[in-house]
Amino acid sequence: xxxxxxxxxxxxxxxxxxxxxxxxxxxxxxxxxxxxxxxxxxxxxxxxxxxxxxxxxxxxxxxxxxxxxxxxxxxxxxxxxxxxxxxxxxxxxxxxxxxxxxxxxxxxxxxxxxxxxxxxxxxxxxxxxxxxxxxxxxxxxxxxxxxxxxxxxxxxxxxxxxxxxxxxxxxxxxxxxxxxxxxxxxxxxxxxxxxxxxxxxxxxxxxxxxxxxxxxxxxxxxxxx
Ligand code: NI
Ligand code: MN
Numbered sequence: 001x002x003x004x005x006x007x008x009x010x011x012x013x014x015x016x017x018x019x020x021x022x023x024x025x026x027x028x029x030x031x032x033x034x035x036x037x038x039x040x041x042x043x044x045x046x047x048x049x050x051x052x053x054x055x056x057x058x059x060x061x062x063x064x065x066x067x068x069x070x071x072x073x074x075x076x077x078x079x080x081x082x083x084x085x086x087x088x089x090x091x092x093x094x095x096x097x098x099x100x101x102x103x104x105x106x107x108x109x110x111x112x113x114x115x116x117x118x119x120x121x122x123x124x125x126x127x128x129x130x131x132x133x134x135x136x137x138x139x140x141x142x143x144x145x146x147x148x149x150x151x152x153x154x155x156x157x158x159x160x161x162x163x164x165x166x167x168x169x170x171x172x173x174x175x176x177x178x179x180x181x182x183x184x185x186x187x188x189x190x191x192x193x194x195x196x197x198x199x200x201x202x203x204x205x206x207x208x209x210x211x212x213x214x215x216x217x218x219x220x221x222x223x224x225x
Pocket of ligand 1: 049051168
């Protein structure tokens with residue numbers, strides 16, 4: 001049974017005793033983060049899009065751990081130029097890694113790297129990650145989209161993370177609809193309260209979401225799925 005740990009914002013680690021991966025490692029720039037980049041030991045770094053609150057410390061963590069960055073083709077190439085080992089992929093494509101399968105989904109959002117987010121990093125993506133036959137969906141930053149219904153139909157999702165912070169992504173009302181589309185067994189809200197502009201009440205989301213077990217995690221807390 002894989003264990004997922006919330007490290008704050010959109011950063012999640014997944015481990016099964018044999019492998020450990022990290023997604024969107026925004027740690028040193030996030031005062032609410034539950035970990036320091038130098039303490040992270042992983043074999044893969046997955047990054048959903050080029051924004052600073054998702055690439056975060058990913059390049060440094062990948063290089064220090066000799067870990068492979070998994071990202072869309074454009075962002076993977078940027079990381080390769082920075083000295084990382086990379087595995088480029090793109091939307092709709094899946095690949096069987098030693099730790100499990102990763103498939104890239106669409107996400108409706110922006111993509112751009114650097115102080116002014118003006119370095120092209122291709123479209124944002126989400127990740128469907130199958131480890132030990134358990135399916136986890138990390139949608140990255142996205143608005144609600146109707147194809148979530150298709151993602152839910154084609155995948156028996158054990159755990160879905162959903163942004164609820166509004167402004168840059170779905171807010172609570174749309175995240176509740178996303179739960180209806182995705183039909184996951186378990187849901188954890190994220191991408192809220194990191195900054196004032198994305199303040200949200202996760203318990204309001206928990207009380208409104210139907211058909212899934214919602215767990216509100218504080219940075220540093222884990223969930224088995
Ligand atoms: Ni973003
Ligand atoms: Mn973000």
